[in-house]
Amino acid sequence: MTHFLHTADWQIGRQYGQFETDDAAMLAEARFEVVARIAALAAERRVDAVLVAGDVFDTQGVSDRTVRRLFAAMAAYAGPWVMIAGNHDAALADSVWSRAMQLDCIPPNVHVPLGTGVVDLPAINLAVLAAPLTQRHTYEDVTQAFDALDTEPGRIRVGLAHGSVAGRLPDNIDATNPIAPDRAARARLDYLALGDWHGCLSIDERTWYAGTPEQDRFRGNEPGYVLDVRIEAPGAAPAVERLATGRYRWSAWSETLSLPTDAQALAERMAALRAEDVLRLDVQGHVNMETWDALQQAVDRAAAQVRALLPDLSGLKLEPDDTDLAELRASGYVGAVAAHLQALQADAAQSAVAGEALRLLLRFQRESAMPGGAK
Template structure:
């Protein structure tokens, strides 16, 4: 919640708002499925210094689950002085419980929770090492925030061993930190450890985000049933197209159009390859469509004038203008190595397009 969304451009506020909506869907799912309780395994908030109004709204959503909600601080919202967890709204929500100590506590349904609390942004110690659950017939659930070994993540803090569930002798390890849904199967072939991923997709290029997990354990020692429930709404699409032939711009536009209406879609359209003279207008239309059709749309063009397309120079007057066009066309080819050091292929291509545009206007 409250994340920075610079990558979403002008849609940053909508992206943040979508995360609130997704949180409400999680609460609704908890009510609909009569969950015994809900756990949030850290990084509920992007930072401890988010708006307090946002904190109050999130607590309100948690309280609407109609069941106890157990929250552990993560590395982004670590339990430090002045953290979000000191906000008064938590005290006004009796069903929302922030777990601040490493001590087991009983939860509904014969469950014992073992919370691992993050107290700093960075920590290279395994937060679960203190857990050794007894064999007392209760279902033991470990709540942790960190990076399971072998997960490649830009924030490799709070390392957690893959055999955490076996070592801690718990029935399930609920994990937070990694943004994507990921389950870990133990030596007995049973998945007892899982990241739910974020409840709403966060950025481009994520796999299986936007979910909450409904975890059911009948009794101590039973195989946990892990059911992903879709809670996210936004689609973050990256479409890459290489234009080679005439009509490729139109075909790309058709493909984008076929993706449907995009009020919930953020799109990066990456174009590479060659642009033909007669497809310039189509490219402009495509860029406009991407911008207007989706919540966020950006065309990243690395297109260059097709070297085989003589139309780029056909209508230019002979002499310096034509010479300049030919020189720019040569420089616009990325593989050409005789380009002056201060000139990039991208700028040369753009200069050629400018020249063509002026020549067309001047006719």
């Protein structure tokens, strides 16, 4: 039996510019940490090899230190690794891979083929048919060469590639780097290990995307896994097990509020979030001042307890209720200004500014009415 881990899309060096600096740094660090977890899993499970199906690095321009840290993170597993270039780290003449070789930081147990061919591992009866990308985008199926590649009789034949299986991915993505959906059958592969799609996905029993082992975007396509693959003999169906590796859980919530109870329910959901959560929150609808204040406090509390929170409340309109309006009637002029600001919220170009001005006005009037308030 041949036993290996299949992983892909590590995206080492990825930047998270939409987040606060501290959060972005922690999310970037998590990508090194998951590689260390994969190495530890490989050692614990005593696999014969680890196959990495491209996009090891997020860009060609990662620092030398980042390159060295990546290979250091793999140290817990001393068996063979086979990793290929993807579209983000294509094996150009001058690439992150050529730099890694110049830095002499690729360990001897790590195989990095820079062209299509066979990495033969006779000690574990495995032949890896590798198709690294040598440019970011191609419109030819680089795995077509697998059909004609010969391997030693009796070897387990495993393809390793990075691209899009034509017509089989659930969302519309770029048509570049195509891969034939029946490549495993055409090339007599026992298994085809793919990268590029960031979710864990089976195309057929012999063709799998491992997905990224650490979620990195707001898409619920089952990221955060590596695949444990066992093949008893050439021609046997592979036994594939998903192993959870991700630390952070990314979620995108889109909420529409019309009643105070809606805001209360949302606050309760946010209260259940934990340190491993990364949340993008889009809130629309209309609320009174009291509900707005309560919701803002709930958002602030959630931001303190999760890894990262990206709230967008720009679609939430302030509609003063009777209590709010009673406070404004203390001054005819103030009431007129409030009515004008409320009307301006309907203008998309002025909505955010008008809403914030109305909230400040209501808050000022409320504080002015309190004992010891503003005079």
